[in-house]
Amino acid sequence: MHVMRLDELRGRIDEINLELLSLLTERAQTVQEIASEKEKQGVPKFDPLREKKMLEDLVARNTGPFTDETIRQLFKQIFQASLSLQLIDHKQQLLVSRSKQKANTVIQLGSTVIGTGKPVMIAGPCSVESYEQVRTVAAALKAAGVTVMRGGAFKPRTSPYDFQGLGLEGLQILKEVADEFGLRTISEIVDPSHIEIADQYIDVIQIGARNMHNFELLKAAGDAPIPILLKRGLSATIDEFIHAAEYILSRGNTQVMLIERGIRTYEKATRNTLDISAVPILKQETHLPVLVDVTHSTGRKDIFAPCAKAALAAGADGIMVEVHPTPATALSDAAQQLTIDEFNTFFEVIRQSGLF
Numbered sequence: 032m033h034v035m036r037l038d039e040l041r042g043r044i045d046e047i048n049l050e051l052l053s054l055l056t057e058r059a060q061t062v063q064e065i066a067s068e069k070e071k072q073g074v075p076k077f078d079p080l081r082e083k084k085m086l087e088d089l090v091a092r093n094t095g096p097f098t099d100e101t102i103r104q105l106f107k108q109i110f111q112a113s114l115s116l117q118l119i120d121h122k123q124q125l126l127v128s129r130s131k132q133k134a135n136t137v138i139q140l141g142s143t144v145i146g147t148g149k150p151v152m153i154a155g156p157c158s159v160e161s162y163e164q165v166r167t168v169a170a171a172l173k174a175a176g177v178t179v180m181r182g183g184a185f186k187p188r189t190s191p192y193d194f195q196g197l198g199l200e201g202l203q204i205l206k207e208v209a210d211e212f213g214l215r216t217i218s219e220i221v222d223p224s225h226i227e228i229a230d231q232y233i234d235v236i237q238i239g240a241r242n243m244h245n246f247e248l249l250k251a252a253g254d255a256p257i258p259i260l261l262k263r264g265l266s267a268t269i270d271e272f273i274h275a276a277e278y279i280l281s282r283g284n285t286q287v288m289l290i291e292r293g294i295r296t297y298e299k300a301t302r303n304t305l306d307i308s309a310v311p312i313l314k315q316e317t318h319l320p321v322l323v324d325v326t327h328s329t330g331r332k333d334i335f336a337p338c339a340k341a342a343l344a345a346g347a348d349g350i351m352v353e354v355h356p357t358p359a360t361a362l363s364d365a366a367q368q369l370t371i372d373e374f375n376t377f378f379e380v381i382r383q384s385g386l387f
């Protein structure tokens with residue numbers, strides 16, 4: 032008799048569970064509709080005042096046996112789950128997101144393709160200092176089998192009294208040398224009005240860490256017909272990094288590569304902390320090529336090779352490293368640029384690792 036009563040009650044609970052599930056599902060679908068309305072109106076997803084009002088109304092109608100506090104907690108849990116749903120949906124709608132585009136974005140630079148699984152080595156001086164300096168590096172890179180060279184012409188330096196770069200003249204040097212050796216080039220642009228000119232001299236525009244949040248520059252890069260290498264900001268979260276890339280794609284330019292360059296932490300043993308975990312996360316969440324800059328992230332030549340190997344093992348599409356004929360006299364980043372011999376050794380170690 033008792034057993035029958037228990038079964039009956041549990042049967043009723045099963046029915047109630049199904050009713051709750053169907054109500055929760057209907058609620059979640061309504062929340063998604065609210066999310067797309069919010070998206071159109073550009074208003075934030077989280078609305079604490081609305082949540083507070085709903086909790087007050089619910090508690091006012093509560094007749095027990097649950098306490099008011101329990102009712103608050105249960106519904107707050109539902110609100111939180113609804114909010115996460117809105118945020119996940121939002122992320123999946125991004126143009127950079129893997130759920131929008133399953134296939135990897137591939138960047139073609141001459142015969143070099145980035146993003147297909149075969150990693151690329153990008154090397155070159157921190158700053159373009161002179162024609163001879165760039166030519167010496169380019170000749171060595173060519174001999175080592177490197178096809179893409181970096182070199183900074185516009186240098187956003189921490190101090191206004193530090194070398195600011197050769198500007199347009201630097202881009203001209205890059206072009207002249209790259210043409211001679213059949214290399215492709217990457218250089219940073221800091222001013223939206225320089226993007227058009229840059230297109231005539233270089234193959235990839237870099238947006239540097241300090242400018243990752245410069246939205247006007249991101250928009251101008253998004254309007255340009257040239258691949259963009261976007262560096263992660265000094266203190267940018269992965270989410271902010273992804274949204275910075277979205278700025279570029281949202282304007283039509285889909286040729287975007289991401290580069291992890293270390294983040295600010297309390298650690299002083301390295302210049303920045305190389306966030307290796309960003310590599311697989313960016314690969315999972317976006318379809319863009321992901322590179323790792325071992326120079327700026329670590330600032331330590333002695334660990335470039337293990338860090339580059341770690342990056343490749345984590346799925347990076349390429350490595351960027353700085354090389355200078357005479358690092359000791361370099362006008363920027365003197366301590367952390369490799370000599371040509373050091374670069375050749377470094378590249379050999381990476382090639383032998385089986386990861387490249």
Ligand SMILES: C=C(O[C@@H]1C=C(C(=O)O)C=C[C@H]1O)C(=O)O
Nearest residue numbers: 062065076077078081110113114
């Ligand atoms: C659904 C909304 O978005 C969020 C989720 C809520 C909910 O689950 O009821 C309430 C407020 C917001 O934090 C909304 O604003 O109505």
